[in-house]
Amino acid sequence: MNALAIFGGKPAFESALHVGRPNVGRRTPLFARLNEALDSRWLSNDGPFVREFEDKIARVAGVKHCVSMANATIALQIVTRALELTGEVIVPAFTFVATAHALEWQGVTPIFCDVDPLTHNIDPSQIEGLVTPRTTGILGVHIWGRPCDIEAVLAVANAHKLKVFFDASHAFGCRYRDRNIGSFGCAEIFSFHATKFINSAEGGAVTTDDDEIARRVRLMKNFGFAGYDDVISVGVNGKMSEISAAIGLTNLESAEEFIQVNRANFRTYARELHGIPGISMLAYNERNSPNYQYVVVEVDVARARINRDQMVRVLHAENVLARKYFYPGVHRMEPYRSRPRPQTAALPETEAVSSRVMVLPTGTSVTGDDIAKVCAVIRCAVSNSSQVAERLSATTQ
Numbered sequence: 001m002n003a004l005a006i007f008g009g010k011p012a013f014e015s016a017l018h019v020g021r022p023n024v025g026r027r028t029p030l031f032a033r034l035n036e037a038l039d040s041r042w043l044s045n046d047g048p049f050v051r052e053f054e055d056k057i058a059r060v061a062g063v064k065h066c067v068s069m070a071n072a073t074i075a076l077q078i079v080t081r082a083l084e085l086t087g088e089v090i091v092p093a094f095t096f097v098a099t100a101h102a103l104e105w106q107g108v109t110p111i112f113c114d115v116d117p118l119t120h121n122i123d124p125s126q127i128e129g130l131v132t133p134r135t136t137g138i139l140g141v142h143i144w145g146r147p148c149d150i151e152a153v154l155a156v157a158n159a160h161k162l163k164v165f166f167d168a169s170h171a172f173g174c175r176y177r178d179r180n181i182g183s184f185g186c187a188e189i190f191s192f193h194a195t196k197f198i199n200s201a202e203g204g205a206v207t208t209d210d211d212e213i214a215r216r217v218r219l220m221k222n223f224g225f226a227g228y229d230d231v232i233s234v235g236v237n238g239k240m241s242e243i244s245a246a247i248g249l250t251n252l253e254s255a256e257e258f259i260q261v262n263r264a265n266f267r268t269y270a271r272e273l274h275g276i277p278g279i280s281m282l283a284y285n286e287r288n289s290p291n292y293q294y295v296v297v298e299v300d301v302a303r304a305r306i307n308r309d310q311m312v313r314v315l316h317a318e319n320v321l322a323r324k325y326f327y328p329g330v331h332r333m334e335p336y337r338s339r340p341r342p343q344t345a346a347l348p349e350t351e352a353v354s355s356r357v358m359v360l361p362t363g364t365s366v367t368g369d370d371i372a373k374v375c376a377v378i379r380c381a382v383s384n385s386s387q388v389a390e391r392l393s394a395t396t397q
């Protein structure tokens, strides 16, 4: 116990262990691509790497169209606009804030739906109760890369003539039933941000089988240009650069290796955390070909005798920068928090989930030995919960 840093011991890690440290692919092919882009002086505007990246993403998603983007947030905004959504769109409250902000930025009000405490995904049985005459769509999220209940979401949408699209930022390469994520609803949106499983430093993509949606999205992300000198509608700049596409293409070549490392790390965590009272890990279903991008741990205070916030403080003192994703829930963030809306107060599962979840470091920068040390800290903190709680309450955060 005295070994814990909160009691004055040396931190378990000399340099910080971060959540979401980028996976980095092979440098030789990356540098070759960068040289090619620089030599050709083609750095943006539908260049060869962007086209190749789009082809590869479309293939992974099993769809006709992939439109690359500067990031997933602008992609969500553009799809919201391309689908002509207005009024209100229903979204889960347990997600990254960008899911809701993208709607709000387009003048569409996000209406927050509670989540299933077992899956952390939108609870389809609660969607219907949120539908009003102003509702035009549902934006589902595949949280942690685990597909939401797509069939149930689509059924509610069909009954009320709502458009459906999905924030698949976490779910690149994953499957639902017999189909790839990326092919459901009107469109799906991926993120290739540095912290995501496959990154292009910054980047995103829209995938769809709908020719008209693809056409609109492509137009909107390039200022409305339909050809040289021919602007046919209002647009924005959502373009991915050749540099980003070169990074994305190179990382895609290592996708299998990244998954293998993530899976091995996940299993090491599962083994090392096994049997610690009140500590449980969210499982993945092999049939959905998960990318194991997130190690999601729930702290049950009744059994662990210390709560999630205390555990995170213990870990931070050890230089393990565990994260409280997506605390406190988007409905508790501005501008949504200040809105006088009954449902902002009635999302018990979102609040319960976001008070017990912490995400632990994984990815290719994290070793099995690192994981064993992280888990030893967690085990030690739970075994000595009363002293830990006492110590933490004596020191300010």
Ligand SMILES: *Cc1c(COP(=O)(O)O)cnc(C)c1O
Pocket (backbone or CB within 6 Å): 071, 072, 073, 074, 095, 096, 098, 099, 141, 167, 169, 170, 190, 191, 192, 193, 203, 204
């Ligand atoms: C990362 C993330 C986004 C935003 O992606 P960017 O590419 O950084 O804009 C949106 N939604 C979810 C669920 C995310 O995790």
